[in-house]
Amino acid sequence: MDKFLFLCSLSASAGVMDLQYFLCWRVAPLFLLMPCGLHCMSVHVLNEEPVHVIPGSSLVLKAQIEPGPSEEVSVITWEREPETGIAPERVTLATCPGRSPECTGTRPNVHVNTKQHETTLQINGYSRADSGVYAVTVTDNRGTKTTAHCIVREYEAVHHVSLSINVSHSSLVCGEAWGTNPNFSWLYERDAVTQTVGQVSKDGTTLVLSMTPICGHFTCVVSNKLGYSSATYSAGPCEKEGKGTSAVVVCLVLLLLLFGGLLAFLLWRRYRSNNRGERLQNHLDDTV
Known part of the structure; x- marks a missing residue:
């Protein structure tokens, strides 16, 4: 001013x-x-929201505080309320003096520590009940309150992977129900997909096929920190290389066997006919 x-x-x-x-x-x-002139106290949560936490692990939220030149932090309060609901009930997790480096929350697993221009909330043994909208409120020495919010959700495992084909676009589309941060990867006949088979989209959910005809087994694998799940699409069987040549060879072998058998039969007929003529001639000679 x-x-x-x-x-x-x-x-x-x-x-x-x-x-x-x-x-x-x-x-x-x-x-x-203006109540605080040109220099109002500000506070914002450093975590990128929404924050996803694996059950049983620790939730850690950090907030940065920027007081004005004549302002001092008097009280820091951490609270939580449900993310949805008509009249969500806000629960106070910890209320700490601004100059206190450490503070115990309302529960044994809740701890708050404060450094210069920074406050950290830690909840050990996170459970689904700890999900919601977290609020950190900073009160200065004049009684002015400034609040910042952050959404916290449970880290969900991968569920119900599905795989479908879009015939008109020659592509396979992979979907997943509600897993947190799903990662998509593709396999063709249990091997990684190559450019010969197709190209995967940037988000990994779609495989645009380049092979013709479309055949074999395509598998979409979806994974995150808690595990993975997969789905497989089976197209028609692929013709193996050299199948046409093999068919020709088989036909030639069959023809050779047939010709050989016919030749053997003719030779046998000729031999039998000659043998019968000799026996008849010998019989006539003996009679005379």
């Missing part, structure tokens, strides 16, 4: 009696009426 008044005085001393100078002194009283 002092800098603002100095600029207004500087404009007046420079003889700038214009609309800018008039507006400058018109706006000045508005800043005087």
Whole structure:
């Protein structure tokens, strides 16, 4: 505020009696009426929300406090309320003096520690009941309160993976119910997908096929920190390489066997006919 008044005085001393100078002194009283002038205390949670926590682990929330030049932190309060509901009930987790480095919460597993311009809430043994909207409220020495919020949710395992084919776009689409931070990967016949098979989208949910015809087994694997689940799409069986050549070879072998059998039969007929003629000639000679 002092800098603002100095600029207004500087404009007046420079003889700038214009609309800018008039507006400058018109706006000045508005800043005087503000409860904390140009330097209000601010607080914001450093965690990127929503924060997902694995059950049984520890929830840690950090908030940064920026007081004004003449302000001091008097009280720090951490609270929680349900994320949804008509009339959510707010629960106080801890109320700590601003100068106290450590503070015990309302429950044995709740702890708060405060450093210069920073406060940290830690809840050990996180459970589903600890999910909700967390609020940190900082009260200064004048009684002014500033609040920041953060959404905390339970880290969910992967559930119900599904796989479908979009025939018109020659693509496979993988879906998952409600797992937290799902990661998608693709397999073709139990091996990683290559460019020959297709290309995976940036989010990993879609496999655009490039192979023709579409055949074999395609598997979508969805995983996160708590495990994985998969689904498989089975297309028609693929023709193996050299199948046509093998069929030709089989046909040739069958023809050779057939020809060989026919030749053997003819030779046997000829041999039998010759043998019968010789026996008949011998019989006639004996009779004469």
